[in-house]
Amino acid sequence: MTVDNQNGPDKDEVLEEKDFEPKQEATEVEVDEVSNAQIVEETSEGTDYEKEIEALRASELRIRADFDNFRRRTNEENAKRIKFASQSVIEKLIPLIDNFERALQVEATSDDAKQIQAGVDMIHRQLLDVLNGEQVEAIDAFGQPFDPNFHQAVMQEPSDEFDSGVVTMELQKGYTMHGRVIRPSMVKVAE
Incomplete structure (x- = not known):
């Protein structure tokens, strides 16, 4: 060993170490830049996925609303169908009511005719009660x-x-x- 070696490392060795340290920092910066680039790519991909997820959620809500509206309309139509199911029969019974009312307008002179008219009146009232029950x-x-x-x-x-x-x-x-x-x-x- 020389005296120079005893006093410390050579200047060349120090330079090499100094050159080496900045290279390590540069390598760390490059790694950080690569990581940040990947994060940006993932974030942009994540944003695309988030947009797609939001679009799917909105689509699902529209479909649910459409289905609820369909169900409500169907229930209303069924209720109307049930409500007016007897309409065709009632339309056929209305001329019978007209005939009963015409029969009741005739004046009965004999006791037999009055009894028949009372029976016709009773049937007429029953028929009207049935119709009132159907609104x-x-x-x-x-x-x-x-x-x-x-x-x-x-x-x-x-x-x-x-x-x-x-x-x-x-x-x-x-x-x-x-x-x-x-x-x-x-x-x-x-x-």
């Missing part, structure tokens, strides 16, 4: 203003007693079922 109601027309939603005008006549557009005579009763007209009233209207 069938007669339309009140006489003296009311003409309404094309409830009345069918078949005649017009000049009238001193009624204002223009008022029903002066009901020729055939009209009926509603649950508020829906199943047969409009045939009426005569004042001019």
Whole structure:
């Protein structure tokens, strides 16, 4: 060993160490830059995935809302179908009511005719009770203003007693079922 070696390392060796240390720092910086680049790529991919997830969630919510609306509409349609299921039968029974009312307007003179009329009246009331149970109601027309939603005008006549557009005579009763007209009233209207 020389004196120089005893005093410490050579300048060349020190330079090599100093050169080596910055290289280590540079390597660490490069590793950090590569890691950051990967994180940025993963984050951008993550953002794409997050956008896709949000789009799928929004789509799912729309599908659920559409299904709920479909279910609600179907339930409403079924309820209406059930509510008005007897309408076709009732429409066939209404002429029977008309005939019962005509039969009741005839005056009975003999005791036998009065008994028959009492029986007809009883059947008429039972039939009306059944129809009332189905929410069938007669339309009140006489003296009311003409309404094309409830009345069918078949005649017009000049009238001193009624204002223009008022029903002066009901020729055939009209009926509603649950508020829906199943047969409009045939009426005569004042001019």
